[in-house]
Amino acid sequence: MEIAPISPTQAVENVHWTGVQTHNDPKVIWERQLLKEGSYLIADSLAQNSSKSAAVFRRYDKLAMHRLIVLSKELRGFEMIHDQYVDDISREGDPEGLESGIDSEQFGLKIMEYYNLLAAYSGVLHLEPPAGRTVEALDRFISTPKFHGGKPWLGHQLKYQMKKNGARTTYPDLVSLYTPAENDYLSRFVDKFFYGFFLTPESTEGAKYVNEQKMQRFVTFVGTVISIGFLVAAMWVLWRLEDHMIPKLGAVTGFVVAFAGWLGFLTTAQRKDVIAATAAYAAVLVVFVSQQSPVATQTQGGAVATQSR
Template sequence: MNRTLQLGNRTTKPINGFPRVAQKLASDPDRTTTIFRRFDQLSSRNLLFLEAELAELEALQKRADEDDLRSTDRTTIECHSDWRKFEQYATEKDLNEDAVHPKQAERLNLALKIKERLSEYHEALAVHQVLLNAKAPAPTTVNAMRNWFLGGESGKIQPRPQLWGSSATMFDDPNDLVALRVPADQDRLSGFILNHFGRFFATDSNSDENSAHISERRLATVVAITSSILSAILLFGSITSLYFVHNPYAILGMLGGWTVLFAISVGWLTNAKRDSVFAATAAYSAVLVVFVSGNLGGVSPPSSVVLGN
């Protein structure tokens, strides 16, 4: 989405504030506007607190183990080998509801506290890892949502954000945002088409007077067709040009030029990884070399230039 194009359906205007923002986030049928803050700094601080607390509990556990290591008490020895005995001794109370074995009760409380904090720490780590590895929302979607959230499309002289207080900075830091769902294709070609030709993908559904819904399916179809056309041009364009060129040195230069152009196209217009770019480029250059080697263009290279078998 660009600044004035975003996803959503036309519905009854809700109450300003949280109801309206909630409707906006949920109005997109493709759910690409479900953007929220990750609170990276707070999450990291929370993990540090849990880690520090666990470090203190770990130190307490080590001191308790060192103390029990020097003990010759049969109860202590049994508690380190039999959980049922450990639990029995630790929870046993006298008539005054006091622990019969206070040391074992203390050990059990420590073990249960470690268990609780460790579970909380691991869960927080796993959730934070998932959020950090999640795909970032599309920049066009973030720009459109920020513009709407800050009232940039309201036409007022002094627009106000949809939420006040500290929530007014919700979309200020794009690096702290996470989208619960992102479009399947977020490559540079999709972004280019969306930024420059987004109006052609607008549908009749509209959540605001100044915004339009962008059909993700239509956009994906156009991107797929455009990619296919570009691939055909790179393949048949190179073969055609090589067919009409008879200078062997020019052919070598054209082979290098078309190969570089293909590699740049794959690397910049798609989300292909480096190994995929290398593999596709090698396959493309192999096709061109086979074409030239077959002498289909009627080229007879001199003895100093070997183009094939």
């Protein structure tokens, strides 16, 4: 979840006072207590989410990039000093008495921080964005006091407040610690029309949370049934066509194209996996066609003559 503190001025504007306010005013003390406890309240809500799909945070792209650039600039200074040191050695031919001018300890700390930040940020970039309905549910729960005892959770927000028209825009760099289920068209279809079957116990009227793990298992089951159906349906159709070779080839082509489209557009299979699975599926159908039982071709004197097709 986005933990974005707002300024004290904004915090004061969110609470409407009456009368003269002092530091000893109970409302002021209550507001400060909310600012302190808000993060704990949100953390408790996240911990109660059974599928952990509500654990949404910001990447802070701008801050991470800025820190990388600053460190790169500092390391460039070390690099220039080192290059000058190497040039001096090559000209003087006597490294004794020459100093690099680099603080080894400081240099080591800077370059380690730079490498660690690169590695950490690279890992964060591989996290997927949260499901849209998860962001909406969390934002509605945080911004609606009646869902948590009538008290606002000050200092935390999932969206930017636009100054011009008052609209609220979702932070563009949100990531989910748990990969959301809606990463393919089949999952999105199930999530859109059948999400009610996967609601978690902590769901309320205003904030509905979906158990992503259960939904993913259901989508996997449906995908498996459809994949098996492609094979079984193809065998039945090809068997019914008997010895009609042209319709058989047309049916094989249609099933192979449909199977490739199913894998490529309705699942998360990678391109190489789609090609490999399609080739295997086509090979099975070709073998089935070539190995079908002989069919009767003519009857003569009560005997049945057969010919392999």
